[in-house]
Amino acid sequence: MTTYKPSQYQQNVFNFINNNRGSAVIQAVAGSGKTTTIVTALQSIPADKKVLMLAFNKSIAEELTARVPKHVRVKTYHSCAFGAYRFQMKFVKVDANKLTKIIKDVLPEDKNQYFGLIKRLVALAKSHAIGYLMGDTRQDWIDLADKFDLFNTKLDSDFDVNELLHYCKLVYAENNKLKKIVDFDDMVLFPLIFNTNFFKQDYIFVDEAQDTSSVQRELLKRMLKRNGRLIAVGDSAQAIYGFRGADSNSMQAIVNEFNATEMPLSICYRCSQSVITEAQKWHPKILPFSQSPSGSVVRLSQYEQSNFKSTDAIICRNTAPIITMAFSLISKDIPVNVLGRDIGKGLVSYIKSMRCDKISDLLSEIERDYMKSIANLDKDDDAAKIERLSDRKSVVQIFAKNCIDEEVDTLCVLIENFFGDDDNDNITLCTAHKSKGLEWDRVFILDEHLFMPKWVRKDWAIQQEKNIVYVAITRAKRDLFYINSGCWK
Numbered sequence: 001m002t003t004y005k006p007s008q009y010q011q012n013v014f015n016f017i018n019n020n021r022g023s024a025v026i027q028a029v030a031g032s033g034k035t036t037t038i039v040t041a042l043q044s045i046p047a048d049k050k051v052l053m054l055a056f057n058k059s060i061a062e063e064l065t066a067r068v069p070k071h072v073r074v075k076t077y078h079s080c081a082f083g084a085y086r087f088q089m090k091f092v093k094v095d096a097n098k099l100t101k102i103i104k105d106v107l108p109e110d111k112n113q114y115f116g117l118i119k120r121l122v123a124l125a126k127s128h129a130i131g132y133l134m135g136d137t138r139q140d141w142i143d144l145a146d147k148f149d150l151f152n153t154k155l156d157s158d159f160d161v162n163e164l165l166h167y168c169k170l171v172y173a174e175n176n177k178l179k180k181i182v183d184f185d186d187m188v189l190f191p192l193i194f195n196t197n198f199f200k201q202d203y204i205f206v207d208e209a210q211d212t213s214s215v216q217r218e219l220l221k222r223m224l225k226r227n228g229r230l231i232a233v234g235d236s237a238q239a240i241y242g243f244r245g246a247d248s249n250s251m252q253a254i255v256n257e258f259n260a261t262e263m264p265l266s267i268c269y270r271c272s273q274s275v276i277t278e279a280q281k282w283h284p285k286i287l288p289f290s291q292s293p294s295g296s297v298v299r300l301s302q303y304e305q306s307n308f309k310s311t312d313a314i315i316c317r318n319t320a321p322i323i324t325m326a327f328s329l330i331s332k333d334i335p336v337n338v339l340g341r342d343i344g345k346g347l348v349s350y351i352k353s354m355r356c357d358k359i360s361d362l363l364s365e366i367e368r369d370y371m372k373s374i375a376n377l378d379k380d381d382d383a384a385k386i387e388r389l390s391d392r393k394s395v396v397q398i399f400a401k402n403c404i405d406e407e408v409d410t411l412c413v414l415i416e417n418f419f420g421d422d423d424n425d426n427i428t429l430c431t432a433h434k435s436k437g438l439e440w441d442r443v444f445i446l447d448e449h450l451f452m453p454k455w456v457r458k459d460w461a462i463q464q465e466k467n468i469v470y471v472a473i474t475r476a477k478r479d480l481f482y483i484n485s486g487c488w489k
Helices: 008-018 034-043 058-065 077-089 098-106 109-128 138-147 161-177 186-193 214-223 250-257 273-279 319-331 341-353 359-375 383-401 408-418 459-473
Strands: 024-028 051-055 072-076 201-206 224-234 261-265 296-299 313-316 336-338 427-431 440-446 476-483
Touching: 008 024, 008 034, 008 261, 024 034, 024 250, 034 051, 034 058, 034 201, 034 224, 051 058, 051 077, 058 072, 072 077, 077 186, 077 214, 098 109, 098 161, 109 138, 109 161, 109 186, 109 214, 138 161, 161 186, 186 214, 201 214, 214 224, 214 250, 224 250, 273 296, 273 459, 273 476, 313 319, 319 336, 319 383, 319 427, 319 440, 341 383, 341 408, 359 383, 359 408, 383 408, 440 459
Parallel strands: 024 224, 024 261, 051 072, 051 201, 201 224, 296 476, 313 427, 313 440, 336 427, 440 476
Antiparallel strands: none
16 A cells, blocks of 8 residues: 655645644645645544535535545535525525526617627626625726727727616616526625625635635635635636636735735646646746656647547647547547537527528528627727637538538537537547646647637736646646647548
8 A cells, every 4th residue: 555645845735734823825736636635634624623625616526525524515616605695595596597588688679789798798797796896887897898808999880888888787787686596607696795694614725726706705705714714726827717707816816815825736746747848838837746757749740540549638729620620530430529518508509599490591690690790890809709709600610511411400419419528438629628627648739829829918818828728738647749630641
C-alpha cells in the first residue's frame, strides 16, 4: 500500500487549516491534486464543526460526497441557496422558461429585434444583482452591457439604447416580483434579495473558486459564521466562464473581501514534462512534477487513421470543426463520442423554431435568419456575435449534409443522438469549454488558429481566451498534438 506523501505546498495548506484561524485562497494549477488536498484537509476538522463544501456542479458534488468525512455537507451553490429559499418561501415553482415568458409578455411584437439582447442583459443583471450589489442607473446597465460587449455605439435607426434599457428594466422588475417562480439564475439571486436565512457554517470550502460571481460571494458571507473560515480553491488561469457572468478576477475579489491568505499549489501531477513546458507559455507559474514522464508535443501537418486511438481526445475552440472531424472519423469506421448534450438540445430547439419540414427549406431559412441577425452588427465591434452565429449555421449545415433524407425531423433525431456525455471507449471530441475538468493520455488540439481570435478586445476577455488555451493544453497527461481540419493523408 502506497503512503500518501503531500508536497510542501500541500503541507502548507494543511498547516494553515490546522492553525484554526483565518481564511485562505488556494491557487491550484491544473492537475495539482486540489481534490486530494481538499479531502485530506477536511479530515483534520473536528466532527462537531459545521462544515459546508460547495462544488461547481452536481456530478462533482456527488463524487466529493463519497470521499469527504460524514460531518461535511457537499452542495452546489444553487442547491444550497435554493434549498434555504424554498424552505423559507414554501411552494416555490421552478420554470426554466420564466424569463422568456416575461419578455414575450412585456415586449411589443414590433420590438422583437430587442428580444435576444434583453434576455442576455437581464440574465447578466441577475448574476450581478443590479439594484442590490450594484446600482440600477442607466449607466450601470450600460456599463454591464459594455463589459460583456453586448452592443456598441454604432447602432442603426431601428435600435435605440434607451428603449432597450427601458424594456430590460421592466423585465428585470417583473422577474423579481414573481418571487415564487424561479429559474436557474433566480436560485442564487432571490435568497440574496429576499434575505433568506442560512444555517451558519464554521467552515466553507469552495471548489472552482475562479468561477464565482459577486452574488455567490455575497451568499458566502451570509452562510459563514462571524469568525468562520472560508477556504477557496481554484485556478485563476482556468477562469473561462466570464460570458456566463462569473467574475474574471473572482479569486482576487475573495482575497480582498474575506481578508484571505493566498497560498499556491503549483506542482502539476497530471501532465508530462513536455506538456508543462507548453502550458508555461500561457501560465508560467505551473510547475512539473519531478517524476513525471517526458512526454511529447508534436505538430502534425498530416494524419491518418493509425494516428488516433480510442482513448484519445480531440479538442477545438469552436463546435463546427469538431462536428466535421467527427463525421470524418465515422466515415473511416472510427467510433466517436462527442461531448455536449446541451449543444444538441440547443441546436434542435433552434431548428424547430424555423418551422420547416424540409431540410432545403430549413437551410434557406437559416441563411435568411443569419443575414438578418448580422445586418445590424458592426463587423469589428460584434465579431464575437458574428462568429457564434456563423458557427451555429455551419454546424447545422454539416449535419444537414450528413442526413440520410430531406426531413427536418430526421435531422433533429440525428443531432439528438449524435451528442453524448458518456464515458466510453470511443475517441472523444469536444470544445475546450467542455473539456474542463477532464483528462486524457493523448490530446489533439484541432485548428489552433481558432484560439485567441483577433476580434477579442476587452482585457478580461483576452485573458479568458488565454485561459481557454491553457485549459485545452493541460487536458493532456502525456502527449499533445496540434492538427488542422482536413489534413488526412
